Amino acid sequence: MQLDSPQTSIDTDTASTLSPKTVHTTSSSTAVSQISSARSTSTSGSRPHLSSYTSHDGHKTIVDGRFIVLETLGSGATGKVKLGIDTTTGERVALKIMGKRATSKRQADQNRREIEAMTTIHHPNVLCLSHVELELKYPKSDGTFKDCILLVIELASGxxxxxxxxxxxxxxxxxxxxxxxxxxxxxxxxxxxxxxxxxxxxxxxxxxxxxxxxxxxxxxxxxxxxxxxxxxxxxxxxxxxxxxxxxxxxxxxxxxxxxxxxxxxxxxxxxxxxxxxxxxxxxxxxxxxxxxxxxxxxxxxxxxxxxxxxxxxxxxxxxxxxxxxxxxxxxxxxxxxxxxxxxEMSDMSHDDLYNLMDDRKRKVDAAKNHEREKAKQAAAAARAQGQYDPFKDQHRVRRGAGQETEDTSLANLPPLKNTTKTVHTKLYIPDAFGEGAGDRVARTVDGLKNLFETLKFNSVTVAKNKVKGIASEDLGKVEVAVKLFCDADQLVAEVNRKGGDIFDFRKAFNKIRELVEGKEEETAEPEDDLAGEEGGEPIDMI
The missing domain is CATH 1.10.510.10 (Transferase(Phosphotransferase) domain 1)
Structure with a gap:
């Protein structure tokens, strides 16, 4: 089958320069806004347009003369995403606020691309960017202001x-x-x-x-x-x-x-x-x-x-x-x-989809609240023993414009194991545990048992073609099960997380992979100034 267009090699994939334009929102409740024709840096001593200032209304912070700033929804290398309310419509929005002072060229390019792409595309399944302010003055706790970029984005509360x-x-x-x-x-x-x-x-x-x-x-x-x-x-x-x-x-x-x-x-x-x-x-x-x-x-x-x-x-x-x-x-x-x-014909209505996904959302929120509560308890115990490491207690936060449930009540939650599904990760295992006669699966199971003991797994059990154990403290307390099966001349292991944190599981899996295959995990090294998963150097945070 052919691609959408023929291929010829031309040495270019740079984004076109952002030019001032009107942002037409696809939301009927959001007014048409203007992208400021702003300089990349403020001129010393100059006074930005009044609309870029931030004011305090009682205990409320209002940015751009229009948006009430509420709680933080997520944060990352580029800044923070906060819940906001558009005072002109009453609509809840996501406010993406990015500091400018320490922004690298790479991050500035990414910001330009994101703004241009989102102001160009109008589709019900693309997040809507309704307003941009390139010269926002955001208040600091000492009463001064920080130079920021403000993106007002459709709230994805799901x-x-x-x-x-x-x-x-x-x-x-x-x-x-x-x-x-x-x-x-x-x-x-x-x-x-x-x-x-x-x-x-x-x-x-x-x-x-x-x-x-x-x-x-x-x-x-x-x-x-x-x-x-x-x-x-x-x-x-x-x-x-x-x-x-x-x-x-x-x-x-x-x-x-x-x-x-x-x-x-x-x-x-x-x-x-x-x-x-x-x-x-x-x-x-x-x-x-x-x-x-x-x-x-x-x-x-x-x-x-x-x-x-x-x-x-x-x-x-x-x-x-x-x-x-x-x-x-x-x-x-x-x-x-x-x-x-x-x-193929489907009888699933919008209401059916909503009900099914809403049920899943409750399970997601319950599991995440449970994990947050466990993290708080672990941190409190570590503080009591004088062993608290604030960096170890960091949890992955949402990078998109979403909303998380803040209710941490555990009264009616099911056990974590019931809300945390098994995660399968496949691993090809060569005949790494010795040559000789005998059943290959049985020999490999024996090798995996020794491997689990080498990694100081607890409660290691063996049954036919399966090895189970609970990782030691340094790998995170995650329950891991490895099941073997043969396919022609290949021996394959299915490594499953039966309980515990997904990121601890990845750590345990990588250690198993390293010992079995005799090599370390392949790292995702950037090939140029745009590669990598999180992108860019950290910039000045709000």
Whole structure:
């Protein structure tokens, strides 16, 4: 199948310079706003326009003469996202406030790309940017002001797709189809405007109050001019999140933005349906990717269907079209939207979707509140013993414009194990525990038992082709189970998190992988000034 446009190599993938323009919101309740024609730095001694100042109304902070600033929703390297209220409409919004003083050139470029992309794209499944102030004066506690950029963004109160996957597991295909259509139709509009996201992942896919999907975070996007796009110009910057990157990016080749986004979307949809990633990394050293790259698609699916046995043949066909190793073989977005899997009749109404997702949201909130409470208790105990490390107590926070439930009541919560679903991570295990006669699985189980004991796992148990244990304190108290199975001449381990924190699980998994494969985990080193998962140097925080 052909790509949306032919490919020719032109050495460009820089975003066009942001020019002052009117921001037309797609929300009927939000007024049309102006992007300021602002200088990149304030002239010494000059007085910015009054509308950029911040005032205090009693205990309320009002920015830009219009937006009441409430609690912090999330924070990251670029600044903070706060809940806000637009006093002209009464609408709740997300206020993304970014300090300017210590902003690197890289971060400034990302800010420009994000603003330009979001002011260009108008689609119900792309987060709406309704107002920009490039010269905001934000109040500091000492009474002075900090130079900031303000983005007023649609509030995605449903949260991140990531949390639904992590805490409630895979989606039924009827739900996955709805979100797949949301995602692909939004990408069609993005690509029609020569905008390529380049960092699609569940953390950057948010849900609004009605659980409609919204693409967010265009900081890594590429914006081509019409001439380059029409002539199939390729992109060159390696950026994004490595486990979602297309193979051509990981092998340092120029790439087509549409094909790269299609690949990343395919990985996201695969996780939605199965609860597992299709592979760890799209390189030939990865057993799962190598199975696809060498044409052993049946072997790939046989292995995955051990943990996702109910995936339909139509869904498998759909995903195969998105995850073709060769970019030129991937289906176009329009071909995917016409695929039989997406167009099978479904009787799920908007109300049905809302009720199903709202039930999942309650489970997500319960699990996260439980984890926060446990973290508070652990920190309090450490303080009492004089061993508190504030950096160790940091938890991942939302990068998008979302809202988190603050109720930490534990009275009616189910046990954490019931709200934290198993996370499967596949690992190819060579015959690493010695040669000789005997059953290969049994020999490997014995080797894994010794490995668990080497890592000082507690409560290690062995049963046929499975080894279970609880990681020691230095790896985080996470319960891990490893199940082995054979596929032809390959021996594969399925490493599962049965309880505990997802990030402690990743730490334990990487240690198991390092000892079994005899190598350390492959790190995602930046290839240039835009690569990496979080992007950029830390900038001046509010």
């Amino acid at each position: 949260g991140e797709l990531f949390d639904f996957m992590m805490y409630t597991g895979a989606f039924e295909e009827t739900i996955a189809k709805i979100y797949t259509r949301h995602l692909l139709s939004a990408l069609v509009t993005c690509h029609a405007n020569q905008i390529y996201h380049r960092d699609l992942k569940p953390e950057n896919l948010l849900l609004d109050e009605h659980y409609q999907l919204k693409i967010a975070d265009f900081g890594y996007s590429a914006i081509q001019n019409q001439y380059d796009a029409a002539n199939g110009a390729l992109l060159h910057t390696e950026c994004g999140t490595r486990s979602y990157m297309a193979p051509e990016i990981l092998t340092h080749q120029p790439y087509n933005g549409t094909a790269a986004d299609t690949w990343s979307a395919g990985v996201v949809i695969f996780i939605m349906i199965t609860g597992n990633p299709p592979f760890q990394l799209a390189t030939r050293s990865d057993w799962w990717f190598n199975a696809i790259a060498t044409g052993n698609v049946d072997r790939f699916w046989r292995a995955h269907m051990r943990s996702a046995p109910n995936i339909s043949p139509e869904a498998r066909s759909f995903l195969e079209l998105m995850l073709k190793p060769e970019a030129s073989d991937r289906a176009t977005l329009r071909q995917l939207l016409e695929h039989e899997w997406l167009n």
